[in-house]
Amino acid sequence: xxxxxxxxxxxxxxxxxxxxxxxxxxxxxxxxxxxxxxxxxxxxxxxxxxxxxxxxxxxxxxxxxxxxxxxxxxxxxxxxxxxxxxxxxxxxxxxxxxxxxxxxxxxxxxxxxxxxxxxxxxxxxxxxxxxxxxxxxxxxxxxxxxxxxxxxxxxxxxxxxxxxxxxxxxxxxxxxxxxxxxxxxxxxxxxxxxxxxxxxxxxx
Amino acid sequence: xxxxxxxxxxxxxxxxxxxxxxxxxxxxxxxxxxxxxxxxxxxxxxxxxxxxxxxxxxxxxxxxxxxxxxxxxxxxxxxxxxxxxxxxxxxxxxxxxxxxxxxxxxxxxxxxxxxxxxxxxxxxxxxxxxxxxxxxxxxxxxxxxxxxxxxxxxxxxxxxxxxxxxxxxxxxxxxxxxxxxxxxxxxxxxxxxxxxxxxxxxxxxxxxxx
Numbered sequence: 001x002x003x004x005x006x007x008x009x010x011x012x013x014x015x016x017x018x019x020x021x022x023x024x025x026x027x028x029x030x031x032x033x034x035x036x037x038x039x040x041x042x043x044x045x046x047x048x049x050x051x052x053x054x055x056x057x058x059x060x061x062x063x064x065x066x067x068x069x070x071x072x073x074x075x076x077x078x079x080x081x082x083x084x085x086x087x088x089x090x091x092x093x094x095x096x097x098x099x100x101x102x103x104x105x106x107x108x109x110x111x112x113x114x115x116x117x118x119x120x121x122x123x124x125x126x127x128x129x130x131x132x133x134x135x136x137x138x139x140x141x142x143x144x145x146x147x148x149x150x151x152x153x154x155x156x157x158x159x160x161x162x163x164x165x166x167x168x169x170x171x172x173x174x175x176x177x178x179x180x181x182x183x184x185x186x187x188x189x190x191x192x193x194x195x196x197x198x199x200x201x202x203x204x
Numbered sequence: 205x206x207x208x209x210x211x212x213x214x215x216x217x218x219x220x221x222x223x224x225x226x227x228x229x230x231x232x233x234x235x236x237x238x239x240x241x242x243x244x245x246x247x248x249x250x251x252x253x254x255x256x257x258x259x260x261x262x263x264x265x266x267x268x269x270x271x272x273x274x275x276x277x278x279x280x281x282x283x284x285x286x287x288x289x290x291x292x293x294x295x296x297x298x299x300x301x302x303x304x305x306x307x308x309x310x311x312x313x314x315x316x317x318x319x320x321x322x323x324x325x326x327x328x329x330x331x332x333x334x335x336x337x338x339x340x341x342x343x344x345x346x347x348x349x350x351x352x353x354x355x356x357x358x359x360x361x362x363x364x365x366x367x368x369x370x371x372x373x374x375x376x377x378x379x380x381x382x383x384x385x386x387x388x389x390x391x392x393x394x395x396x397x398x399x400x401x402x403x404x405x406x407x408x409x410x411x412x413x414x
Contacts, residue, residue, distance in 0.1 A: 004211065011215045018223060033234035033336060034299055040328040041296045077376040091244050112369030117324055118247045121331050126240060139373045146383045174385020175377075 031127050045120055046135040047107055049144045050162070053169040055107075056081050064106050066098070068119045073111075079141070080173075082109060087119050100128040112137040145169050234299060237337025246334055250343075253330070255317050257346040257367060258358050264288050271315040276329050277348065285352060287319065295320070298329050307338045319344035319351075323369065 039045070055063045056079065065082040067074050074084040085095050087110075099106065100123070108116035108131065116133045123131050134141070143149075148166035151159040238246065246253075255263075263269050264287070273290035275282050282292040293303045310316060318333075320326040323345050330343040344351075346367030351358070364371050 007212060008215070011212075011219070015219055015222070018219065019226075030232075030236065030240070032232040033236065033332060036332060037296070037299050040332065073372075077380075088244070088248055091241055110370060111372045113324055114327060114370050117327055118250075118331065121328055122240065122244060122247065125236070125243070125335070137369070138376060139369070142374045142376065142379050146379050170383055171385050173380065174383035175381035 029127055031125055036121075036124055039124055040121075045117075045131070045133050046113070047132045048135050049141045050166055050169065052079075052107055052109075052134050052141075053145050053166075053173070057169065057172055062104055064098070064101070064104060066106050066108050066119075068108050068110050068115050077138075079109065079138075087115050090119055090122050099123050099131070100126070101130050103130075105130045105132060107132045107134055109134045110137045112139055145173060234304075234336055236335050238335045243331070243335045247331065253334075253342045255342050255344045257344060257351045257354070258361065260287065260344070260351060261358060270313050271317055272310065273344075274316050274318045275348070276318055276320045276326050281321065281348075286348065287351065290319075295325065295329050298333065307333065307341070312340060315340050315342055317342045317344055320347050321349050322347040323367065 052063075052065065054060075056065070059081070065079060067078050067082045067084045068087045068090075069084075070086050071084055074082075074086075078084065083098070085098060089095055090099070108119045110116040110119075113133050113136055116137060120131050120133050136144075145166055148163055148170060151163055236243070263271060273287045275286045275290045275292045276295045276298070277286075277292075278294050279292055282290075282294075286292070291306070293306070297303055307316065316338075318326040318330050318341065320329075323343065324347075326343045326347060330341060333341050346365075350367050354361075364373065
């Protein structure tokens with residue numbers, strides 16, 4: 001009986017020692033290539049600029065906007081409410097907390113969507129979820145939000161609604177030259193003058 | 205003694221099964237050849253691995269250059285039109301054994317050039333294949349949409365061609381300043397102030413007339 005217990009104990013010890021030899025599991029396991037491929041083929045990682053614009057206007061706390069361009073480019077211009085994590089810093093342990101959000105979402109922004117997409121890929125390989133890419137980047141942001149082109153007169157109602165939403169967003173993000181509103185006031189002035197001139201004519 | 209032998213044999217078998225199971229679970233089917241740091245480095249230096257669309261016609265004519273174009277769009281789009289001599293490997297079948305065999309079998313001197321409808325479509329497959337350890341794989345800028353629409357004027361391009369998607373096409377700060385917005389309140393208050401003094405002047409005129 002005793003020898004049997006001893007042998008069992010030795011076996012268990014050996015098993016325990018064996019698990020120590022097993023390859024160290026990384027803190028977060030990398031996503032298998034096949035699983036990563038599935039995510040590549042779906043376009044759900046892309047978010048339209050108007051979607052991003054709405055999140056900025058609503059100040060939605062669920063979405064964090066991350067500018068992946070260099071810090072020089074970021075300092076020159078960036079969207080309101082974005083933070084800067086340059087692509088070359090993406091493996092920096094300091095930033096992993098920002099990139100791997102459990103509940104919150106990140107949207108990556110670059111000039112086009114290439115750098116942002118590469119940032120997304122690297123994060124996805126590391127197993128991080130809830131990251132998105134702004135479709136077309138800042139170049140498309142200018143075309144869609146700041147300078148929206150009106151749809152042709154034959155376009156559907158939805159296209160016009162989309163245009164109006166972009167136009168409204170452009171007012172929010174515009175730098176404040178009030179060209180349109182001052183023009184309206186200037187037009188009002190001559191009308192008032194004419195009325196008063198008539199009064200003068202009537203008086204004499 | 206016999207009982208103890210059976211026990212030992214059983215236990216060893218048990219341990220062996222657990223070891224084999226644990227090791228095989230951790231082993232992915234397609235392991236990454238590049239570490240995540242190396243993957244970032246190759247991504248940052250990807251300009252070396254980019255092919256410009258205006259170089260494609262010459263590559264096609266030069267019979268000595270060793271390359272093969274890989275079309276990653278779906279077969280329907282491939283049938284409608286593709287770069288001469290291209291091989292169709294849609295994105296979703298890029299990890300199939302037949303595709304991987306192709307990349308493995310092609311001799312190392314041959315460059316595989318991936319292209320999709322735009323560079324974005326080819327970018328992720330390029331990153332994946334590179335990180336899985338396949339060498340000599342490049343990616344075409346602009347993609348097939350650019351190549352086919354500019355087939356006649358492929359050499360005639362502006363200073364910043366439209367396929368340079370990461371180049372800023374606008375001076376963003378300037379565009380923002382040019383865009384009418386609700387940012388500046390000062391202009392608003394200046395407007396009414398100008399209107400008030402003008403009214404007073406006209407009222408005086410009326411008084412003088414009578």
